Amino acid sequence: MLAGWLQAASIAAPWSGQPVWWLQLLSLAWLAWAVQRAPSWRYAGLLGWAFATAWLCGTFWWLFISMHVYGGLASPLAVLAVLALALFLSSYYAAACAAIRAWDRIPTAGRALSFAAAWMFAELARTVWFTGFPWGAGGYGHVDGPLAALAPYVGVHGIGFVASLLAYALALLARPGVLRSWRYWLAVAAGAGLLAACNVVAHPKQGAAAEPKLSVALLQGNIAQDEKFEAGTGVALALAWYGQQLDASTASLVVTPETAIPMLPSQLPAGYFDAMRDRFTTRAQAALIGIPMGGYKEGYANSVLGLKPGAAPYRFDKHHLVPFGEFVPPLFKWFTRLMNIPLGDFDRGALGQAPFEWQGQRLAPNICYEDLFGEELGLQFADEARAPTILVNVSNIAWFGDSIAIDQHLQISRMRTLEFARPMLRATNTGATAIIDRYGRVTAALPRQTRGVLTGEVEGGTGITPYAWWISRAGLWPFWLATFAILGIAAWRGRRSHGNP
Structure with a gap:
């Protein structure tokens, strides 16, 4: 032992x-x-x-x-x-x-x-x-x-x-x-x-010609989990702070954590969603925003909303849901009734969803622990011409406090960058918000359990590793x-x- x-x-x-x-x-x-x-x-x-x-x-x-x-x-x-x-x-x-x-x-x-x-x-x-x-x-x-x-x-x-x-x-x-x-x-x-x-x-090869870099701003709200879905505290704070940062950022790409906007679009204050959408469809900037999409009647998903000028909104829905947190396994509804966890029955997104294209980069979102399943991320690498150039993880590890889970998840993301030779952007609620290059090196990170914005640049990756080639096919x-x-x-x-x- x-x-x-x-x-x-x-x-x-x-x-x-x-x-x-x-x-x-x-x-x-x-x-x-x-x-x-x-x-x-x-x-x-x-x-x-x-x-x-x-x-x-x-x-x-x-x-x-x-x-x-x-x-x-x-x-x-x-x-x-x-x-x-x-x-x-x-x-x-x-x-x-x-x-x-x-x-x-x-x-x-x-x-x-x-x-x-x-x-x-x-x-x-x-x-x-x-x-x-x-x-x-x-x-x-x-x-x-x-x-x-x-x-x-x-x-x-x-x-x-x-x-x-x-x-x-x-x-x-x-x-x-x-x-x-x-x-x-x-x-x-x-x-x-x-x-x-x-x-x-x-x-890593030294002196290689640099690819065009993308300026990014990764938001870390540090909103306590016991307040995150409370209307008078966490929800109001999230709407105000993330709304302010989304509006004030000058980076080419802004990324928020998972469910940074903790309400369905239909539940948001009047005009909030339209203002957020118009902000990025009228300026030369783009955003990937964590928000639940859908409705109670048609079903809702844990999603990433992509906004950019001149295009319809992009949507990525989480595929690999968390048991007991995002869906209830058969015969276990009695267990979930003992817990008070909101939004616990999401719809499942498809595997191999298309990336979000922006300024010559193809950004592939994954939500929470989806980056734990490299064989699922690898499905997007079957066609080199459409393969992601940058991986993006949006997470909310506040569920697990200031624990070693934050560090463990960072190491998981680093392994994915090594397997696919792609950088990864991590935008999280409480940490670890970080930029990881294609060689698994953390080039910039915010202190955990703090509220802030991580700004930096990321260079997309090209080519297909042997692992990406065969894992995407077999x-x-x-x-x-x-x-x-x-x-x-x-x-x-x-x-x-x-x-x-």
Whole structure:
């Protein structure tokens, strides 16, 4: 369980908010060593369950804040809800560890590959099944490490696979005679050479011709979540402050956070929506504004409204909705009735929605934790001529207070920039509002939990990374197929080694 907590800390360290790649490797190596020494596959499964439960609780403990502080759920029930989610998701990792221990008689190289494949299977299951919640996947711990060079080729899941291989190799050091094995050192040398080559290729090129830059203003209202939807406090403040900043900005593009305008257009004061629309259809500026669109009869969506001169309003509707916050899973309406969360039943937008075009750039919005699903963002890269040049995330992390969730989400966004070689603009309510370049570097950011405007310039990206090319065409299927192939061979070899037909 201590190793699991260290795994959580490696994604965004509580003491710095930064990822610690070597800690991710060491904590996973600790688990791999324990699984190798487990007396049975059942015990190995329990070890994996304990590790993953501690890891996941340590990663998304802040869900307690949204459910108890802002949702009004009694604290014991909120604690149990977080624990139940972690226990359920941990079952994938328990199965992975049990399978590895059950196949302990196959050759060492096969066990290492099987460990990595089983671990990736668990990560993929957490990404896809039951709407998916892969927050805090191990690969995010490497956004600043040497494995980050693999992101444009295999993405965060591929990084997690390689990290699992390295962790298993580290665990083997505890075995007698391993340091004298030439095969071990040959594998280490081959892996180090491949990694070095990827780092050379992925290193930013100096002196390249600069693309035209877009001046931006990212708004951070810092409106307390318990006031955000209150008519006399948060709503009035949001309408006044965001309205003032939208009108006063001189940047070419202004971006607000998710639901910065916390009312449906039909609920806004008379003339407010028209004035906001006219402001950007009559001047040489554009805006991406977080606002719920639609109505109670026809349904409403968590949306980004795009305004620019000479064109009809653009609209992006969030596709990957948050369970219990934006939609109610079947059979769970009793649970949502225990919480007081407004606007909890949104309509779902389509996948692969067209980007917002402005001044030669194609800006692709995503809302809240949608940037957690790179395989969904990747659908927009199938056609290079229409692919986004800039990614834009609008979020409201105020649901989770001043917690590590802010830092974790920033690392997730940075990984997406590495995978697609695209910069990302982040406009959030309480942080982290930031500009990230195509190499995953934060070039400008506002202090968290403050009200302000981040101004700067962003250079759009072009070209298609290998990861963007294949993820846009095949999705996660190459990972699934590789996982099934490795685990299938391991299971067959394991049965043969035990004398079974």
